[in-house]
Amino acid sequence: MSTSIVQAREERTRWFRDARFGMFIHWGLYAIPARGEWVRGIERMSAEQYTAYFDEFDPADYDPVSWAKAAKQAGMKYAVLTAKHHDGFCLFDSQLTNFTSVHTRAGRDLVKEFVEAFRAEGLRVGLYYSLIDWHHEDYPAYGDAYHPMRDNEAFQRTEEQFERYLEYMHGQVRELLTGYGKLDIMWFDFSYGDMSGEKWRATELVRMIRELQPHIVIDNRLERNNEHQSSIYTEHPAEFSGDFASPEQIIPPSGVTDNQGAPIPWEACITLNNNWGYAPADRAHKSAKTVIRKLVECVSKNGNLLLNIGPDAKGRIPQWSLDVLEQVGDWLRLNGDSIYGCGQAKRSKPDWGRYTQKGNKLYAHLFEQEIGAILLQNLEGKIKHARLLADGSELVLSRPWNAAMFPDDAFVNFASPTVFTYALPDERDTVLELELIEETDQPAG
Template sequence: MTSSLTAPVPVDPRFDRSARWRADRFGMFIHWGAYAVPARGEWVRSYERIGLDDYRPAVEAFRPDPDFDAWAATAAAAGMKYAVLTAKHHDGYALFDSELSDYTTAAVLGRDLVSEFLAAFRARGIRLGLYFSLLDWARPDYPHFGDLHHPMRDAEEFRDHAPDLASYREFLHGQVREICSNYGKLDVLWFDFSYPGMGPQEWGAAELMSMVRELQPDAVLDNRLEGSGSDHGSLLTDAPTPWSGDFTSPEQVIPAAPIVDIHGSPVPWESCLTLNNHWGYCRSDTDWKSAPMLIHRLVECVSKGGNLLLNVGPDARGAIPVGSRRILARIGEWMEVNSASIRGCGPAGLGKPDWGWWTAGHQKLYAHVMEPPIGPLLLDGLDRDQVASVHLLADGSELPLVDSWTVVGGRSRAMVSFGPQPEWSYPLPDPIDTVLEVRLR
C-alpha cells in the first residue's frame, strides 16, 4: 500500500496537461539574439534608449555559427529534460523564418535558427519549448511614446506616434500561428509578458489562446498572457480565464511556500533563474551562482511542488559561456546519481527539516541532507516503526536505523547514522546534498 507521504500530491484535473512537464522538474532557458553583440543583456535597447536604426549594426553583426548539438549535450549532461529558446525577444528580431517579416535570421542570414535548435534537441530526446515575446520594439504599430518599456518611451520625436493595435494584433497572431504550425510538436510555449496598458485585451488573448490550443493542444503555457513574473493572474482564483495558462512563472525568486489556489490546492509553477545576473549574454557579468547553491534551489523547488528553468545566455558566436558550462557540468554530476529524487517527485508533506529538504515520489521519501548532524540524523516527522529501510541514493548502500541515549524519546523516533557510532559526528558522503532514499512500511 502506498503511504500518503509517498503518494503524489493531488493536482486539479484542469492541470492534467502539465503532468509530464511537472515530472521533468528541471529545464534549460536560453536567451539568445542580436543583443548578444552589444553584450549588455537582452534589455539593452530599452535600458539605453537605443533606436531601431542605431540597433541595426548589432543585427547585421549577429552572424553566429552555433553548435546546437553541443548545447543539447550540455543540457542533457546537466540532467535537464526540457529546453525553452527565445524564438523572438522584445527587440523583435526573430530567430525563425516568417512570411510576415524580413526582420529575421532567415531573411538576414539565410538560417532558421529555431529549426536548427529544435532538430538538435529532439535528437537528444529533450522536450522542446519556444519563448515568444508579446512585445515588439521593432514594429511601427507597437506603442512607443508613453509605453512603460519601449526604447522610445520618452523620446520627444515620438510624442505624436500613433500605435495601431489592430494591426499589431494581426501580426502577433500571425507569427504565433507560424511557430505553432511550422515546427512540429511543441511541449512548452512561453509567452512574455503583460504589464499596465498592454495586457489580454491588447494581445487579443482569447483568440490567441484558442488558436494555440487548436494547433498545439498538448503544449504547456505560462501565465503571462495576463500576468508577469510577479503576477499570477487569475490562475489561483475560482474563475481562471481561458488564457490564464497552465502554470505560474515566478522570476528570479523561489516562492517562500508552495503556490496554491484560494482553496489551498496546488497550482503548477516554474521558477526561472539566471546563472549570473543577466538573461542575455553580458560580457562583463561574471557573478556566477555556484553549483551547490543551484542544486539546493532545485531541490527547494521540487520540495515545494515547482520546476526550475535555469537560464544560459550564449554569446554572439553562438557558444554557451565557459562559466555557465562549468556550473551545469557540476550540477550534472550530482544529478547523475540523484535524479530519482528530483524527476517525478514533489512535496513530501513533512515540513522543512533543519538539515535540508524532503521530496517524495516513486513510493519513496528522499531526505536531502545539506547540513551534517551532530550525532545521529533525526528523520523529522517519521517514527521508527514507519521506516522499512534507508539507503544512500547515490550508491545504494544501507544506513542503519539507530538508537541514541542523547536523543529524548530516541527509541521511538527514526534516526540514522553515517558511521559506526550513532553518538559521533561524521562528514556527509556528499557535502553538497547527501540524498537518502527512505522506504516506508
C-alpha cells in the first residue's frame, strides 16, 4: 500500500514540482480589526464581539480578476485562498452554516469568483480549509490550546458534540470539492496535541477527497510533523500523510527528505511581512530581492515557495505588496528558466550563491560579486556554452594565468580581460546558464 501511495504522490505532484512559485491569500473577517488572522483567539473575543465584524463585512473593492493578473504578472503558477480560517467564517456558499460571505453585506460567493478569475489567467487553484473552527458550537473550546473560550468552563464540549463537528467539517470539504469544479490543491491547517490524524477521521476524509478529485494535491497537516511511524517523513506514509510537506516561515537547511534520504515534495509558506492576515501596522516588508533569493533557495533544495498576501477589508491587495510582486515578476520574466521545472543540482553550494538545474542546463545564481573571474568548482572541460540567462549574451570561459592551482575548476566572466572584476548585471540575482557537455546528474526532485 505505502509503495503505491508514494508512486501516486510522485505522479500527482509532477506539475506542482515544476511550478515552484505560488500565491497564498489569507483573507476574511479578520481584515477588519487588521491585527492578524488569529485576532479572535489571541484576544479571547467572544462570539458576540467577533460577530460585529461579520455584520460590517462588505469588501466592495474585491476584484479577483485583478488579484489573478497580479499573481500571473509576478510569475506565480498557482494560488491558494483561505476558504475558511480558524474563525470559522466561510468565503464560500456553504449550505451547512450561515456564517458565510453570502450572508454578509457582500452577498457573494467569494470562492466562486476567485477560482473563476484565476483559472481564466491559466493559474492552478487551491483552497485552504481550517480543521479548527472557533465559531462552530460543537468544536472543543474549554481546555483547548487555542480556542478563544479555552479558559471558560461554560464552554465544555463532549465527544458526541465533536462527532457532530466532524460531520460538519467533512460535509464542508465535500461542498468545496463538488461545488467549484476541478481544484488542484487542498490545503488543510492544522493538527496539534491530540487533535491529529484519525482524530479528524483523516483516512475517511482523504478517501472521500480521492474519490471526488483523485488528481488533487493535499498538504501534510492532517498529521503532526514526525508524529507517526507512517508519516510523510517515512518511506511508508499513511493515506492521510499528504502529498507535500509544508514548512512555515522557515526554509529547511537541506530541503526535505524522508528517513531514508529520499526527497519529498515540499513548499515553504512565507509571509511578505510578519502577518498572514492584513496588518497595516506591520511594516516589516520583505524586499523583492529577498523574495527572489528565497525562491531560488527553495528551488535549489527541490522545494516551492508559497508567498502570502493579505488583502484589506475592502478586498484590495496593499500597494506595497503589489510593488514587490511586480519586481519579482520582472526578474522571473528574464530568469524563469532557472526556476520552473528546475530542482537541486548534485553539486555543493558555491560560495557566491546557489545552483539550480534542469537536465544538462546548470544555472548559477550569483548573489555575491567575485574578485576577478567567477570560479565554477569541478566544471573544467564540462561546459559547452555559458550565457547570461537574462539576455542570452555569451560569457567568456577562460583559464586565467592565476588559476594554475585550480586545475579542476572552470572560470567565467562577463567580459575580457577575464582577470578583471566586473559588477553583477543584476545585484538581486545574476543568473548564468551553463550548458554542460555531458551531464548525467538530474534534478533530484
